Amino acid sequence: MSQLPTSNVTQDYLKAIYAAVEWGGPATSVSALAARMGVSASTASETVRRLADEGLVHHERYGGISLTGRGRQAALAMVRRHRLIETLLVEHLGYEWDEVHDEAEVLEHAVSDLLVERIDRLLGHPVRDPHGDPIPTAGGEVTVPPTRPLAQTPAGEGGRVVRISDAEPQVLRHLADVGVRLDTHVAVLEARPYVGTTLFTVTPPGESAGEPVELGDPAVAAVWVTA
Numbered sequence: 001m002s003q004l005p006t007s008n009v010t011q012d013y014l015k016a017i018y019a020a021v022e023w024g025g026p027a028t029s030v031s032a033l034a035a036r037m038g039v040s041a042s043t044a045s046e047t048v049r050r051l052a053d054e055g056l057v058h059h060e061r062y063g064g065i066s067l068t069g070r071g072r073q074a075a076l077a078m079v080r081r082h083r084l085i086e087t088l089l090v091e092h093l094g095y096e097w098d099e100v101h102d103e104a105e106v107l108e109h110a111v112s113d114l115l116v117e118r119i120d121r122l123l124g125h126p127v128r129d130p131h132g133d134p135i136p137t138a139g140g141e142v143t144v145p146p147t148r149p150l151a152q153t154p155a156g157e158g159g160r161v162v163r164i165s166d167a168e169p170q171v172l173r174h175l176a177d178v179g180v181r182l183d184t185h186v187a188v189l190e191a192r193p194y195v196g197t198t199l200f201t202v203t204p205p206g207e208s209a210g211e212p213v214e215l216g217d218p219a220v221a222a223v224w225v226t227a
Contacts, residue, residue: 004077005056008109011078012037013047014056017065018075022133022144023163023224027064076136081108083129084119090130091123097130098172131172132163132182132224150186150223158187158200159225171222178213179204186225 005011016036020028028036034044048065051057056071067075085104089095095103111119117138120126127143128134136142147162161184166172180186185203189212192198196217203210 004074005054009047010051010054010056011074011109013051014067014071014075015078015082017057017067018072018079021066023147027066029064030059033065073140076140076142078108079133079142080136080138081111081116083133083135084116084123084126085111086129086131087123087126087135088119096173097166097176098169100130101166101169128182130182131166132161133166146227147224148227149221150188150225151217151220153188153225155188155190158185159227160185161223161225163224165222168218168222171219175215175219175222178202178215179211180213180215180219180223185210186223 005014013033016033017028020026020032020036030045030048031041033048034041037044039047048057048059051071052059055068056074057065057067059065082104085107086100089100089103090097120138126135134142134144145162148159150159150161153159161180161182164172164175164180164182175181179202183205185205187201187203187210189199189201192214197214198217198220199212199214201210202213
């Protein structure tokens with residue numbers, strides 16, 4: 001991968017811009033980026049302007065923000081660090097999957113390239129993190145599997161869980177409590193928009209019969225299944 005920008009702020013912005021579109025979302029705007037980074041719109045706008053001057057992003061006035069080739073490589077390097085650290089924390093240090101995001105946000109800026117590669121080797125070169133997000137290779141290649149949001153899956157259909165957003169730790173804890181994890185099969189039984197829930201069957205890997213589970217809209221929105 002190319003040389004990482006030395007600024008932690010730059011690294012965080014590039015990673016956030018990449019994350020916005022990774023699973024099919026639209027290019028982020030300055031206001032959306034500001035909300036994600038927890039800063040004012042003027043601060044985000046100034047940072048984006050600097051990143052554009054450095055050749056890391058494209059940004060048309062009032063338009064979406066996209067990464068240049070160099071910006072994408074730097075973003076993928078940070079994503080790789082973050083997701084390998086999350087995997088290490090879960091698999092070897094006893095962390096739960098709802099505890100690792102904030103730890104990885106700090107550690108990703110501190111580890112060396114050598115340590116990242118040693119972690120990758122120790123873990124057996126994993127292709128996804130504990131939440132199903134793909135881990136880029138050392139060469140900057142990444143494969144996002146074909147998926148669809150569980151919220152867009154009609155009644156009578158379902159799929160294998162391939163990704164669960166880690167944006168809300170409480171949602172991760174709730175999904176784990178009701179048995180919804182990676183590789184679990186979920187099938188939609190009935191949408192109940194009048195109460196903001198959906199009824200599913202949840203079948204663990206290797207089992208043939210599932211249990212009924214009712215999930216609220218925020219939990220449903222966090223889950224992606226095989227397309």
